[in-house]
Amino acid sequence: MNNNLINENLDLRIRRTHKLLFESLISLLTEKNFDDIRISDICDKAMVHRTTFYKHFEDKYQLLDFLLRQLIKDFEEKSLQYTPADNAKQYYTNLFRLLLEHMCENRKMYSVGLLNNGSAMKQLRKIVLECIKAKLEHDENNGIKFIVPISIIAEFYSPALVYSAGEWLEEGMPISIDQMVEYCDTIVAGLHITHDN
Incomplete structure (x- = not known):
C-alpha cells in the first residue's frame, strides 16, 4: 500500500x-x-x-483548548472574507457583526472556554487586530490621514471590539446584534479625519 x-x-x-x-x-x-x-x-x-x-x-482541558483553537481558526478564516478595499465604516461594522454572530453561533464554547481562557482571548484579539491594521494601512495608502498612529488605533479598537462582544455574550446578549453593530458604527464614525486632495 x-x-x-x-x-x-x-x-x-x-x-x-x-x-x-x-x-x-x-x-x-x-x-x-x-x-x-x-x-x-x-x-x-x-x-x-x-x-x-x-x-x-491528556485531559478534558487539553480537549477544550484544542477545540477553542479550532473555533478561533474558523473565525479567522471567516474574517478574511472582508477585504481592506471595503468601505471603511462598513468594514468595521462587518467585522464586528461577524464576531458577534460567531460568538452567538458558538455561545456555549465561548462562554465556557474562550471568555475564561486568557491565551485564547489573546489569539482572538490578535486576529481582530490584524484585520483592523490591514484596513487602516490600506486607507492610509489611499490618502486617508489619521491623527493617531495606525498601530495605536488598532491596539485600541481590537480589544475594545473583542471585550464588548465578550461582555455582550456574558450578559446574555441583552440587545440585538443589529443594535450592537449600530453602536460600533457610531463609535467608528469619528475615526477618519481627512482625505488628501
Whole structure:
C-alpha cells in the first residue's frame, strides 16, 4: 500500500476521532457545567474508548483548548472574507457583526472556554487586530490621514471590539446584534479625519 494513502487514512481516522470528541463535549456542555463533565462522559457520548481519548489528549482541558483553537481558526478564516478595499465604516461594522454572530453561533464554547481562557482571548484579539491594521494601512495608502498612529488605533479598537462582544455574550446578549453593530458604527464614525486632495 502507498505510504501517502496510509497517511491519508490515518489523518482521516484522527480527524474523525477529534470530530466525535468535539461534538461529544459540545453536546455535554448543553447538559452540564464543564467542571462536572468527566472523560468517561465524553468517551461514552462519542462512542470512543478511553485509551483512544488519551492517545489524542491528556485531559478534558487539553480537549477544550484544542477545540477553542479550532473555533478561533474558523473565525479567522471567516474574517478574511472582508477585504481592506471595503468601505471603511462598513468594514468595521462587518467585522464586528461577524464576531458577534460567531460568538452567538458558538455561545456555549465561548462562554465556557474562550471568555475564561486568557491565551485564547489573546489569539482572538490578535486576529481582530490584524484585520483592523490591514484596513487602516490600506486607507492610509489611499490618502486617508489619521491623527493617531495606525498601530495605536488598532491596539485600541481590537480589544475594545473583542471585550464588548465578550461582555455582550456574558450578559446574555441583552440587545440585538443589529443594535450592537449600530453602536460600533457610531463609535467608528469619528475615526477618519481627512482625505488628501
